[in-house]
Amino acid sequence: MSETPSQSTGRCPFPHAAGEARGAAPRCPVSANAAAFDPFSDGYQQDPPEYVRWAREQEPVFYSPQLGYWVVTRYADIKAIFRDNLTFSPSIALEKITPTGPEANAVLESYGYAMNRTLVNEDEPAHMPRRRVLMEPFTPDHLKHHEPMVRRLTREYVDRFIDAGRADLVDEMLWEVPLTVALHFLGVPEEDMDLLRKYSIAHTVNTWGRPRPEEQVEVAHAVGNFWQFAGKVLDKMRQNPDGPGWMQYGIRKQKTHPEVVTDSYLHSMMMAGIVAAHETTANATANAMKLLLQHPNSWREICEDPSLIPNAVEECLRHNGSVAAWRRLATKDVQIGGIDIAAGSKLLIVTSSANHDERHFADADLFDIRRDNASDHVTFGYGSHQCMGKNLARMEMQIFLEELTRRLPHMRLAEQTFTYVPNTSFRGPEHLLVQWDPAQNPERTNAALLGAHVPVRIGEPSAHALSRPVVVERVDAVAEGIVRLRLVAPDGGALPGWAPGAHIDVECGDTGISRQYSLCSDPADVGAFEIAVLRETPSRGGSAWMHDTLRAGMRLKIRGPRNHFRLDEEGARAIFIAGGIGITPVSAMARRARELGIDYELHYSGRSRKTMALADELAQLHGERLHMHVSEEGTRNDFAALNVDEHARVYACGPARMLEALEVCSEAWPEDALRVEHFAASGGKLDPSQEQAFEVELKDSGLVLNVGADQTVLDALRRANIDVQSDCEEGLCGSCEVRVLAGEIDHRDVVLTRAERETQTRMMTCCSRAKSGRLILEL
Template sequence: MASATPDPQASGCPVDHRLPAAQRTPTGCPVSRDAAGFDPFEDGYQQDPPEYVRWAREREPVFYSPKLGYWVATRYDDIKAIFRDNLTFSPSIALEKITPTGPEANAVLASYGYAMNRTLVNEDEPAHMPRRRVLMAPFTPEELRHHEPMVRQLARTYVDRFIDDGRADLVDQMLWEVPLTVALHFLGVPEEDMDLLRKYSIAHTVNTWGRPKPEEQVEVAHAVGNFWQLAGKILDKMRQDPSGPGWMRYGIRKQKEHPDIVTDSYLHSMMMAGIVAAHETTANATANAVKLLLQHPLAWREICEDPGLIPNAVEECLRHNGSVAAWRRLATRDVQVGGVDIPAGSKLLIVTSSANHDEGHFADADLFDIRRENASDQLTFGYGSHQCMGKNLARMEMQIFLEELTRRLPHMRLAEQRFSYLPNTSFRGPEHVWVEWDPERNPERSDPARLDAQVPVRIGEPSGHALSRPVAVQSVTRAADGIVRLRLVSPDGRALPRWAPGSHIDIECGNTGLSRQYSLCGDPADTGALEIAVLKEAQGRGGSAWIHDAVKAGDVLKIRGPRNHFRLDESAGKLILIAGGIGITPVSAMARRAKALGIDYALHYSGRSRSSMALLDELAALHGERLHIYAKDEGRRNDLQALLGQPEPDTQVYACGPARMLSALQDCCAGWPGDALRIEHFESALGTLDPAREDAFEVELKDSGIVVTVAADQTLLAALRAANIDMQSDCEEGLCGSCEVRVLAGEVDHRDVVLTRAEREAHTKMMACCSRARCRRLVLEL
């Protein structure tokens, strides 16, 4: 009796097994029509890879491509997991020709002695990490700063050449040659053969990642062979005097110390690969970024008006339209990716550009948002032990190029054109970007001093401090004695970012240099405005006084956020919400949300007097008998022991208020489950670093394969950044939680006020800005 056809929905397979299939995967599964049609050399993929594989992200995130002979992964979590496990997913095929060349082209390459070997890009362990460690120093932020003046001078010189023309192809006239010159300087290569190197670099890309026609393969092979020989000659010249600047001479010097690690064949291969890696990806990334920003005129105008937004704009450009569309890996054993069986020996195309548009990781992923807080989560640079070593050199160049163009040509616009791309699976950037402007409007004609303005370059991932956005003060009203309520709206009437209860914003307090955090207290469903209530604190640090004394309706303020590290668990069966004084602001939004969801809740609000308690009338109208008021001048106080003395099942306690109240709450909840009590703090001194009382410790970075020493006078955050590891941060006081890292082994000395008691006791996460180790070594998931 024939077996029944399996139900594809029940099995979880996205391919309907009941349909006839002309082709099957190596595991015998039918190939879907979309997968059978996948061709990364088609114009649709070249123009917009994330859109081309949208169907896969949504319906078939891991599929087999018969045309390519590769398994293709398209979702963020799957691709990051592949990068993380470089033993199961070998990088050995990263530089393998994706289109095999014929015997005639192979013979041409052989005639040049072409013997491209392993590099940092495609090398397996145990060889890879020893070389990476030995050669890492020139890529650290401290060392990269030495190149900043040179990059700035080059950018200015090239813009000078066309500033008065009114029209330019930015690729041909700046964005190709400047990164090539920077790459040569960084490597220590002479500049005499720039035009030849450009031709060779393109040929290398076509040879490795492209699909040259049979009649083109021989010509490409000659160019690649010449490139190989030229790289060898340059290297020989450097060996005669290895004392000069540049990464390749640094490698030659290291070869004397580690001859078994830094070999001759490795240096020759890296000379050739390094020119391409340091040049082409940055050139393409900048061309993509300028095109993308000019296609979004509001974003372009914003970075022109506020250059402080440029670092995060660079990250968002790399996420939304980066220069690396995909990488390749080889499965070394039978493995599952996204629930799909991948046999040992399979080749994988991991479409990082698709991962960067995954709604599961990036909210409104197709939206181009230069203030996106997690833009630096982009996988354009890869991840883990094979993450691009030159990522921060590329970031620095892109920032400087955008700064130069926005300062000198803010009125620049895209000319009418169709963008073309060199067909290949992995590297992409427009071959031309034509722009136009009116030279008579060049700002430097009326303001020559504008040429001397510089914005400090951030070498590394951007800080949350840079992500400001303008808001207009729609109203300032009295909320209680000594408390004002501000309603903030977008100056252009657009919707403001969505937020959830517990969120806060940071307000830049005019020219005071102060920045202060205030919890949102309005309706999370209202996308037209953000509301805060601010208590004027006599003993404060000046922020509240400035808001009370200086801010009025019609003013435009700069804010950062919203961000949320006091998030409400909407799955809780019951909520006990406790607020003291101005701590009502985040708790009021939680109560509103609990009511909307139908969660059982009670709101307990304490204050000196009813006249000093903000939002009281509004809360009474919304919550009725669920609101419990404790006014000190009426002789009422919240008996926390009576309220919380006995743990209640499936109940969460959320609290915000004075430090004394929060301390008492922690004592009362000592018998509750460790994650039942969630507290919002406004300040903390726990993370203050006293080097005389600290011990140095080591952190092993599991994903990156390196060990970093954290000195007694250094935070973990600072040590990671110095080691070229991307780390987000904002408050750097242990208050906000943005620098959280996962701990795989070791005991943490927690000094933040973000984690719950249960999270602290588990020792599975820590805040890099303030917390330290209680042991000699921690192992982190970085």
């Protein structure tokens, strides 16, 4: 983003014809689509991303004369706006998008309504000190004790309608349970539920809606009553400041930080907190249930495999979240997406459109509960103003889905027309009618269902949540101690595409063990994944289970494919080096190099020919390009004799001793010539006695965290409520990578190449640390 020459503000930013009559339609270069844009229209209310598809594709930043706002629709632009809360002030986030008339204003004044800035809409330097002081109750460790209460409430509400055969999930569960949880979290007495629902809707309409003049007075009375209700509850809390709840926590913090946590601030947060903590969760869950029931295969899959629920929640939040848009104010002349925006301009940033941006989410309109980057959505915002309650919402949504899929897997949508409260920013169906046959309720024949539950993951879902079922089609012995498995989809359909070097994670039944295996088949074969498994001695349990247990026809759960060992398909020369079972990823890479016409050679080392998998197949495919190095036959690969020039890339996978020898030789090769796939990380477990504490500064979030000698960076980030994906947590998979802006990294992963490490711009948070006292991360 760059600053631009100043423009006039407070009116249409384009020049008008001289002498234009007051009230006449502006004659300026606003496109027809931009002129017609109306966020209160039924098209926007029903499907905001589809309504602005034209903008996302053709005019990603446009001016809306009807609204008086610039509208931003693409992912990269919106994330950049969230990242810079100084240039793009949140101060108008709660400003009434439709100004109220004098009569309604007089009503609000009669109630003493004096809503102040809150965490949502205050600028620096006030915002971050308050956020830091008030954040702790929102961290995963502190949210855990709310889980039993959420589960108990959910079950009680399901009990009320489970034998009825039909329900309005919004009216009968999805509004009241989140509201009760919100009140419990805040420490507010569970009273006047219906009244609070009315107040909450009025607050939404008052801030983000377009009430007609005759409605404004009614809304103002509800908002005024809401304000007085919040004040009375706060006064009660002050009499018992040691009670549970976030508001009592704030009252206690007021004693130590009176200049940060003020009386007016607490009153405003009481009111805003009741709305924020329940309305968005209620809407998000209603949207998620609607979406899942509209996709019966996805609903069936989470019914059969509850481990998919955490990622399904993220995909629901991405595809159809409860927050359609946010607002920002440009504090200086700036450029967004190549468009000049003047200081003082108001921005409507359509986050729901960003979540459907093909530039960031492949096949973005597809609803895919296994989408590996679903949690990149900006439904919770991003950076220093990201929603603090995001993990409370995730926890509630997971429990709702788990209870409903377990107890009512045969639920389906009833015939209905979906309606929404008209506003720019928050959306969820006002009603959600569902039906089922009570005679088919599983608990009628299996009472044990009532006591079962899946542990909730509090925070961003792990890649472990993305498992998919496969069937073992064949098990073939291909060498001494090695079996080759052919895995297919249960329905015989296509499996996800993959590139050579990719691996999958196989869950070894009920052992709790998960192991990574490289794909060794032809990537063009979309009907199957093939892996080769060596029985290790001694085995950690995975390979022995695979050899002793698996037979054709059995089902497995896998995750992936994922790839951190990619072939450079633009390269001129490739040297492939494999040792033992390391031939699996290398074989697929060599096959691809052959197809592309890349100049290559393949070196395969093993103890004896009978222990070397795929040898005959490799000989047939690669002929003289294959060089076998067999210890029993006295042949050995001489790494120093390899011709590695500036045009060559060396790809290696095999035992640690072989890779270490290659690392030594590579010192004399051109920079970044060697690419390695490891079987295991070499960093070992964290030894606090050998480590030093350090700090990480989170540039986008405005936080500084201490990373103790007994902590990883990933641990510290999770405890601070910062989202980072993870999987292996051994420095093997690359899932937890973050960008580093400054500081010296102590790299301990086996993912990055030597050249990538030397740039000091990327690190794996699960294992790598700081050599200096502080790292600055782009988070």
